[in-house]
Amino acid sequence: MKEWKNREQLLSLLHLHQLDSVFNESLLPHLSLYSFDQGELICSQGERSEYLYVLVEGKIKIYTTSAEGKTLILSFKKPLEVIGDIEYVRGIDFLNTVEAVSPVSMIGVHYRWIKKYASDYPPLLQFLLDIITQKFCIKSNSLSFNLLYPVEVRLASYLLSVSIDDTGSPLSGQQNAVSLKDAANLIGSSYRHLNRVIQQLCEEGLVERSNGFIHVKDREGLRALAGYNIYE
Secondary structure (H helix, E strand, C coil): CEEECCHHHHHHHHHHCCCCCCCCCCCHHHCEEEEECCCCEEECCCCCCCEEEEEEECCEEEEEECCCCCEEEEEEECCCEEECHHHHHHCCCCCCEEEECCCEEEEEEEHHHHHHHCCCCHHHHHHHHHHHHHHHHHHHHHHHHHHHCCHHHHHHHHHHHHHECCCCCECCHHHHEEEHHHHHHHCCCCHHHHHHHHHHHHHCCCEEEECCEEEECCHHHHHHHHCCCCCC
16 A cells, blocks of 8 residues: 555545545545555455545455355445445444455545544535445345356356456456456355356356466456346
């Protein structure tokens, strides 16, 4: 994570995403702009939550881990998205792990400044309410999809989600390669079952398997298989 001291860029991003009215004048000086590299963790499940982050550029992956160490993907997010909102309201540790799928920019503010200057500021409270209620709807849908959709559809959706950025453009190079083990864990499939599905997709020319990674070959074919991107 890197913190950028460019106030003009921060204010420009606030204006671009129509956030000018969300943060009052007293809170503005305490906002910071942060960047995360592709693959970098923004927060980890169970970690102490201290900052509210607003995603303004890039794409993130949100997943949860059970007590037995099993992981399950919940969703992929593009701007606007907020991290640490539920945790701020409830005063709890991070509920899920959040990872940067592409290079990411976030506007962050420490909870103490929100509590001091905006704990009863209606525009911010309304913004958080809208974001939180949307999250619960999406989480409900994503858990249902993981139960109702076959592995090939979930895999196609996952591959699409991790191989394109927030603008819909393909990621290049190694960023386009997906670990087989990670894919099996995150879509809730056994490694053995996933291998059978990948073999099928390879035979259909949709993906290519190499050294434990999956490379997307036919993006449009995967879109047709996924129907629509169930993880976004």
